[in-house]
Amino acid sequence: MGVDGNYKWVGKRTVRPDGTDKVTGRALFSADSSMPGMLIGKILRSPHAHAKIKSIDTSKAEKLAGVKSVVIGKDFPNLPNKTISIGILAANFSEMSDKLMARKKVLYDGHPVAAVAATTSAIADKALSLIKVEYQVLPHVIDVDEAMKPKAPLLHKKMITVGVDPAPTKASNVASRCEFGFGDLEAGFAAADVIIERTFKTKPAHQGYLEPHGAVVSVAEDGQVTIWCSSQGQFMVRSYCARLMQIDEAQIRVIPAEIGGGFGGKTVIYLEPVAMALSGRAGKPVKMTMTREEVMRATGPTSGTSIDVKLGATKDGKLTAGEAELRYQAGCYPGSPVGPGAMTAFAPYNLENVKTVGFDVVVNRPQAAAYRAPGAPMSEFAVESVIDEMAQKLGMDPIALRELNAAKEGTTAPYGPKFGPIGNEQCLEAAKNHPHYSAPLGPNQGRGVASGFWFNVGGESVASVNINTDGTAVVLSGNPDIGGSRASMAAMAAEVLGIDYDKVRPIVADTSSIGYNDLTGGSRTTFASGMAVCNAATDAVDQMRTRAAKVWDISPDAVEWSEGHARPAGPNAGDFEPMSLADIARTSAKMGGPITGRAAINAQGAAPGFGTHIVDVEVDPETGHVTVLRYTAVQDVGRAIHPSYVEGQIQGGVAQGVGWALNEEYVYGDDGCLQNTGFLDYRMPVASDLPMIDTVIIEVPNEAHPFGVRGVGEVPIIPPLGAVANAVSNAIGVRMTDLPLSPPKILAAIKNGS
């Protein structure tokens, strides 16, 4: 082993262990499970963006034949108004409970106000129509800049901005202010020959997972709860449900279904506690699934933003200072990803003077949820646009300007610490040398470049490696497989054990079958759970070495493990026939019992990822339509455990970023209600919208991981926003600052020249 080794399974394009189930329709996602006697649960949602709930009358619904339970806000425990951390997540359970089921006010169109469970879907629908809710409609606010104005309608009458000294005396929609940076901005801008200042806007974008949220929940008469659902973390579901419903974690067993996409959107829960309340009252299991309209109206997209950037440079291209103010929509309660947005904005660059200030602003929208590299795509879009413009003003090649100012090992990151070994420069160089970068462009075509940075995270993971007596192994881990992680776990275990990949069976265990795992997110699974799997496999190897040593009557230190065999470590250790894993496993009963390797870790040493993307577009001057002609994505992933799924994650991130840049937006009516609640109008890219997406994998290993993994999933959604906007700007000769770049905006820009 070791990060520079030649591997038999790591880095190979193996067939994923869960693949056959997924190409035959056999794999069970959240909506695919059923239980005998199961009821159907449904939610009544607010038709107003902001309103006081004057009364709720559920009596007619309760009397309808077939209705077995009805719940409203007061049926859920009231919880302390305090933010607490659970693993890599943070939550305020008072707010979370109010988001699950409104108490005194509804804060967005789609906010749940009541739920029913009935014997059929049709009866549940009928019951919802019989619930009478009396509202007093209040003024609402959706746009982040509007929400920050002094006379904006207030969502929370007592909310005082945190992070401002002295604390304001008046309530506002600004939940908090954060600030990062160092150096002397004034001196930095004074040293600049060119200063560019621009304001950017981005619209909220939905994660767009194809599988709507769903859960089957059974609360038994003895209070034991079983939950089948798809999420990015079965332990997250358990922690949240236990706290929200005030029961012990040991009483809840969450069995992870296959997850049909998450991208951060399934790091929160919407249905499970409601189904628990309904099931507990009815004494029967309850199944709840969202419609696509519910997903769009009431689940977390990421924030819409408004961002000012100021950048200074000398005439020979040295950046002298960077400053940004970021204003992010949080949704109905605090919690936008403005913090990471502010930390990542200038991260690809070596700046001596840098300052970013972020504002977390509540608006009448569903609570923002994580979406791949939360907060970073927007802030980096703004900075990458200004970098592109700076290159133009200086007459420099945009990659050359980036290379001249690139963050590298030893550079102080804008958020404080110095970078260790990173692959930023390698990505820029690979992009510059890629044939794409020098290919000729035709009329109405433009090329755009952008970089991206994400931290990657570690966190808690548990893994077991059970050695079977026939020489095979079962690997248990606790992270839902969202895009091929079973294959990565199996490859790493096979590599450490020295047995064939197809002799290893990876299992995603439920919350009662394995110890705590943080969720699948933050690009942590292959890094942290992969590290746990490696450690557990090594533990099993150590046990097998010890057993071989006992058989040979030598010290365990004199036994080495290679290619799946215990071997004497050298001539001095003695002359013994190597024992295979299967040989040792066969006699396990006689040698102390089953061999199970275990690891329970809080994985430290997550290392950042960088990427550089190149895109060519053609703008139709008649219609304003943008065609993406060619796309190349370069990324440092540390080590590609399974190159095909690394490429796939990069390609998927690009597609999402292109959608965010060109098409996807929320359209609200004057009443604050969402008007595009389906895939027809919320226009995600389809196959005919995209070209092939070329990927270049750079491997600058992370020394903290047994195979050098950094993480993949977050970085690739960051550069597309800036790259596409730069390409369009270059194609039409007008700087585009307001995403998405829909045809009307482009036509107007061509017409007005600004």
Next chain:
Amino acid sequence: MSKHHVTSTVNGEPVEFLCEPQETLLDILRDQLDLTGSKEGCSSGDCGACSVTIDGRLVCACLVLGAEAEGRKIETIENMAEGDTLHPLQQKFLEEAALQCGFCTPGFLVAAKSLLDRNDNPTETEVRYWLAGNLCRCTGYDKIVKSVMDVAAEMRGE
């Protein structure tokens, strides 16, 4: 309201079911016939996750009423492999990692097979437009499109 009695052929087997007038074919497949391979992503015909064929024609099962299955032949993802042999498209999707979460995969496979049944030599553009009714949020379509084109070439004997 009384239920309709429907007789149909699903994956080569004769089936009978009772359905409410408003129930879709997708409801029937998933809830009555336990064929949950066809997925519900939108219920409005926009995502293609419920793609099936009726008398050989590619449709979204969420846009067809259960009652319309009367006398028709329905094919779903569950009948794409023959016994223990995967269809070449299924095998290629596995080898090329043309899936990540796997939720859209049954719909893509049914749609892609339907394309190759009609056109054994599609261009990349033809593949992309044929599959434009199927949404995938994980893959960026790259490996899906390549897999379909590779299988077409293999089936042509190239």
Next chain:
Amino acid sequence: MAQIVLTNDLGRQFTGGETTLDMDVTDVRDLIRKLDQKFPGIAEVLQDGSMAVAIDGNLHQDAWLEDIGPTSEVYFLPAIRGG
């Protein structure tokens, strides 16, 4: 002595603006304890899970037992969540 760098927000809340300190500490838990003696109340914020720490460029979250060397550079920063 190790160089300790706090965020501007921590400086504003607890230290009267001071964000760079030289301290003699052995690990993260020792550092938090000594910071709290100097700036009462800061420990609660540093270990409620909202803050991460970078030691010589390596990022750690919830890592009381991580060693801090005599010449280490230690930065506190907000914990990184993720999608």
